[in-house]
């Protein structure tokens with residue numbers, strides 16, 4: 023098993039522990055997005071606790087902010103704070119590790135969680151880099167359910183208008199959202215065509231939980247000049263825990279002790 027895949031499964035174990043302890047969090051979307059976050063933070067982006075205050079660090083925005091728990095374990099692993107403290111205090115009174123990203127947490131760029139805002143903020147950051155001659159890149163991760171928000175399409179237009187080739191969106195396309203399949207609520211079937219028709223460079227990761235495929239996708243994005251890129255990552259909600267995969271009920275579910283033990287066992291079997 024390659025190092026990124028191993029890390030993504032170790033982080034899955036952290037997510038399960040955090041969610042079980044807190045009885046909060048969005049486990050299904052965390053497990054679908056964790057490979058994307060792992061690849062971005064441990065392979066692609068130039069950001070770490072030492073350069074976070076520098077102007078030229080790469081920007082990361084988790085627009086599907088309900089998956090903050092996944093972001094927190096990644097930032098903890100990256101050394102922005104003590105990861106175990108985040109796991110132990112997530113969603114508790116007076117903890118900065120609340121249910122959505124917020125800038126009280128070291129390493130978090132913006133508050134998010136009201137869906138449909140991250141891409142527009144990312145456009146602003148990428149445009150600022152162009153205007154100020156900065157070399158940083160901006161990465162935004164969205165959910166496929168979140169793509170129902172109309173604000174995304176204004177941001178897509180602006181990104182192309184200003185030729186923001188320093189902006190890379192990722193859609194975590196797991197086919198589910200809070201209340202059913204994305205197709206039932208607002209179809210994402212033509213998402214690639216939509217981005218392409220807005221003038222974006224579209225890269226598909228057929229297996230968006232495969233770290234090697236994601237690494238290649240982000241290389242293609244970085245090489246594209248003159249327009250923004252999107253990685254459409256075909257993921258599985260709940261990936262890595264057999265009884266959670268593709269199950270709507272695990273969008274926001276609390277595990278029994280027995281379910282917790284089964285989840286850990288599933289993950290440890292992959293790591294063995």
Ligand SMILES: Cc1ncc(C[n+]2csc(CCOP(=O)(O)OP(=O)(O)O)c2C)c(N)n1
Nearest residue numbers: 051088135136137165166167168198199200
């Ligand atoms: C503006 C707004 N409306 C509704 C919600 C409630 N909400 C939280 S998660 C979610 C579903 C999001 O689905 P998706 O983007 O596909 O996320 P994933 O399946 O990856 O968890 C909704 C509607 C919200 N956070 N913000």
